[in-house]
Amino acid sequence: DTEVTQTPKHLVMGMTNKKSLKCEQHMGHRAMYWYKQKAKKPPELMFVYSYEKLSINESVPSRFSPECPNSSLLNLHLHALQPEDSALYLCASSQESSGSGTQYFGPGTRLTVL
Amino acid sequence: SQQGEEDPQALSIQEGENATMNCSYKTSINNLQWYRQNSGRGLVHLILIRSNEREKHSGRLRVTLDTSKKSSSLLITASRAADTASYFCATDNNAGGTSYGKLTFGQGTILTVHP
Numbered sequence: 001d002t003e004v005t006q007t008p009k010h011l012v013m014g015m016t017n018k019k020s021l022k023c024e025q026h027m028g029h030r031a032m033y034w035y036k037q038k039a040k041k042p043p044e045l046m047f048v049y050s051y052e053k054l055s056i057n058e059s060v061p062s063r064f065s066p067e068c069p070n071s072s073l074l075n076l077h078l079h080a081l082q083p084e085d086s087a088l089y090l091c092a093s094s095q096e097s098s099g100s101g102t103q104y105f106g107p108g109t110r111l112t113v114l
Numbered sequence: 115s116q117q118g119e120e121d122p123q124a125l126s127i128q129e130g131e132n133a134t135m136n137c138s139y140k141t142s143i144n145n146l147q148w149y150r151q152n153s154g155r156g157l158v159h160l161i162l163i164r165s166n167e168r169e170k171h172s173g174r175l176r177v178t179l180d181t182s183k184k185s186s187s188l189l190i191t192a193s194r195a196a197d198t199a200s201y202f203c204a205t206d207n208n209a210g211g212t213s214y215g216k217l218t219f220g221q222g223t224i225l226t227v228h229p
Contacts, residue, residue: 004156042202042219043157056216090156101145101206103217105156 004106006091012112015081021109023074023091031055032074033103034066035090043090049074081113120203120220128228133190135223137203138183144206146179146186147217151200160188160201193227200224 004025013019023032031050035043048056049068057066063085065077074091088110092103120137127133137146145164149157163170163179163186170177176189190197204217 006156040222040224042222045216045218048216088154092157101217102147102159102162103157104159105149107156108154110154 004091004093004104006089006106006109008109009107010110010112012114013078013081014114015083017081018077018079020078021076021089021091021111023076023106024072025093025104025106026072027093027095027104028071029093029095029104030071031094032068033092033094034074034076035092037088037090037108039087047076078111081111083113086111086113120201120223122223123221124224124226126226126228127193129193129195131193131227133193133197133225133227135188135201135203135225137186137188137220139186139203139205139220140184141205141207143181146177147204147206148175148177148186148188149202149204149219151202151222153199157202190225193225195227195229198225198227 007022033048034046036046037043045058046060047066052068052071063080067075088108090108091106094103125133143165145162147162148160150160151157161170161172161175161177163177165181168179174191179186186203200222202222203220206217
């Protein structure tokens with residue numbers, strides 16, 4: 001299985017809502033990533049988890065809260081978002097210790113904040 | 115400016131023609147990767163070239179890397195309408211020796227291949 005899955009595919013939420021994005025992989029990868037991508041822009045790294053521990057937080061606002069319950073799952077909890085947070089949120093995973101850096105991406109969650 | 119700048123920003127060609135995209139970067143790297151993204155979808159890894167490699171092939175793809183000029187090019191030969199997508203280069207400058215690759219993406223090239 002070489003697939004990264006993300007749910008939901010689309011999400012519309014108000015600024016006072018709390019929602020979560022989910023990501024799953026069964027490739028045995030030990031590094032998982034969240035990216036944010038605005039239209040016609042490249043993906044921007046938000047968080048990196050390595051061996052289920054948060055390794056990188058790219059100065060992301062606290063209204064985004066990542067969680068890695070186990071080595072296969074990655075969540076992104078959303079609270080009190082702003083309209084400018086509307087974007088495509090991509091999850092990715094990569095092998096540990098391979099040094100290759102190749103990342104496998106999910107299809108993304110299209111988030112709209114009203 | 116951002117690590118990984120690409121040109122052209124947009125490229126429009128006919129089926130059967132070759133497409134060349136270029137990427138420049140600023141810092142030393144471990145490897146450089148190319149990804150494809152169809153409209154509004156996830157990224158698909160195409161090819162990885164390590165810093166000690168100069169050229170790599172994969173099917174209709176050819177990637178070159180010139181570390182002295184800090185640049186790379188992606189050539190797609192005999193293009194097809196299905197190649198229409200955005201193409202991103204991404205650099206891995208994993209100087210910290212961590213077990214994961216922190217990628218920095220270029221701005222991307224939008225390729226349109228007309229049937």
